[in-house]
Amino acid sequence: MGPFCVVLTAGLALLGGVQAAATPVQEWGYGPGYNVYLPKGFKKALFVDNFSLYWPGSLPSTSKWAFDLGTSYPGGPGNWGTGEVQTYTSSTNNIVITTSGTLQITPVKNPVTGAWTSSRIETVAARDIVCPPGQAIRIEAWIKLGDLPASKQLGIWPAFWMLSSAYRGNYWNWPMIGEIDILENVNGASAAWQTIHCGPNAPGGPCNEYTGVTNQAALDRSRFHKFSVDIDRTNPGGSWRGEKVVWRIDGNVVFTVDGNRVNNETAWTAVTRTPKFILLNVAVGGSFPDNVANPSLGRTPTDATVRYVAVFST
Ligand SMILES: *[C@@H]1O[C@H](CO)[C@@H](O)[C@H](O)[C@H]1NC(C)=O
Ligand SMILES: *[C@@H]1O[C@H](CO)[C@@H](O)[C@H](O)[C@H]1NC(C)=O
Numbered sequence: 001m002g003p004f005c006v007v008l009t010a011g012l013a014l015l016g017g018v019q020a021a022a023t024p025v026q027e028w029g030y031g032p033g034y035n036v037y038l039p040k041g042f043k044k045a046l047f048v049d050n051f052s053l054y055w056p057g058s059l060p061s062t063s064k065w066a067f068d069l070g071t072s073y074p075g076g077p078g079n080w081g082t083g084e085v086q087t088y089t090s091s092t093n094n095i096v097i098t099t100s101g102t103l104q105i106t107p108v109k110n111p112v113t114g115a116w117t118s119s120r121i122e123t124v125a126a127r128d129i130v131c132p133p134g135q136a137i138r139i140e141a142w143i144k145l146g147d148l149p150a151s152k153q154l155g156i157w158p159a160f161w162m163l164s165s166a167y168r169g170n171y172w173n174w175p176m177i178g179e180i181d182i183l184e185n186v187n188g189a190s191a192a193w194q195t196i197h198c199g200p201n202a203p204g205g206p207c208n209e210y211t212g213v214t215n216q217a218a219l220d221r222s223r224f225h226k227f228s229v230d231i232d233r234t235n236p237g238g239s240w241r242g243e244k245v246v247w248r249i250d251g252n253v254v255f256t257v258d259g260n261r262v263n264n265e266t267a268w269t270a271v272t273r274t275p276k277f278i279l280l281n282v283a284v285g286g287s288f289p290d291n292v293a294n295p296s297l298g299r300t301p302t303d304a305t306v307r308y309v310a311v312f313s314t
Helices: 265-272 287-292
Strands: 005-007 010-015 023-025 036-038 042-049 065-067 095-097 103-105 116-118 120-123 136-143 156-164 179-184 191-197 213-218 225-232 244-249 252-258 276-284
Touching: 036 042, 103 276, 116 276, 136 156, 136 179, 156 287, 179 225, 191 225, 191 244, 191 252, 213 244, 213 252
Parallel strands: none
Antiparallel strands: 005 103, 010 042, 010 136, 023 036, 065 120, 095 103, 120 276, 136 225, 156 179, 156 276, 179 191, 191 213, 225 244, 244 252
C-alpha cells in the first residue's frame, strides 16, 4: 500500500495508584506477545486492540469494531452530518490489517467515476467506556498520517475520536450528546487538532459550535506518534468545574480543557461523564477541510487530491 496510512492502537486504562515503571498488560484471551504497556499511574486496561493479532489482509474484528457504511447512519444526517463526500465501505481496498500488524485506512478515488470511498469503524456497544467519579481514563493510539505533500491531500480528513453512546440510534442529538476529538487532521497539514463539541445546539453554545473548544498543535507527519486523551475526574474537591480533558502527543500535554472553561454543567457532563465509543476514520471533503483550505480552491477534495491516504495502528 502507499505511504498514506493511519495506524491505531487503542488502549484504555483506569487511573489508580502511581506505579514505578510501565507494566505490561495482557489483553484477555490472547496468547503471550500481544502486550501493551500501562502508562504510569494507570492500573488497568479496559480495552486494547493491538492490530497485529489479525492476519495481514483481514479486517478488524467485529467483536470490537462495527463498520459504519455508506453515506449516513440509518435515518441519520446525510454525508455523516459534515458534508463529507466519500462512501464508507468495509472493502480491504479501504481498510485492512497490514503485514506490519497495523490497521490501515485508505481513501480511494474511482478513476472512472471520480467517486471516493473510504472507511470508518467504531467500537461496538459492548465496549462502551465511561470514566467513573474520582477516577481518570486514558484513550490512546499510535497513529501515522500519510506523508504525501499537503498539496496532494486537500480534503483528506483522518480522525481518532469519541462520541457519546446516546448518539446511537438517534443521530440527531449532536452536539448535545458530547464529542471528544483526540486527533483530527485536514488537508495534509503538519498539525494535529484537539477538540470537544457540546451544548444544546449549533451554532454557538457553551462549546462555541461549529468550531468546538479546540486547539492546534504542530505535528511531524513523517512518523508514528502516540495520541492520547485523559478524561480526568480525580479533582479532589469533586466539583465538575475542576474536572479536565487533557490531550497528549508522545506524552507531552498539548491541550487541557476544564469544566470552568465550558461553564455549563449539563454540557460538561455530556463530554466527561457519559458512556462513549471510539471511532477511527478517514473522511474526504466536508466542512472542516473546506474551512481550513484556501477559499480560492473552492470545496475539497480538489482535482489535486491524491488517490489514497491512510491512518495506521499497531
Ligand atoms: C503489539 O503486539 C506486538 C507483538 O507482540 C508487539 O511487538 C507490539 O509492541 C504490540 N504493540 C503495542 C502498542 O504494545
Ligand atoms: C447548558 O447546556 C444545556 C445542554 O447542552 C442547555 O440546555 C442549556 O441551555 C445550556 N445553558 C446555557 C446558559 O447555555
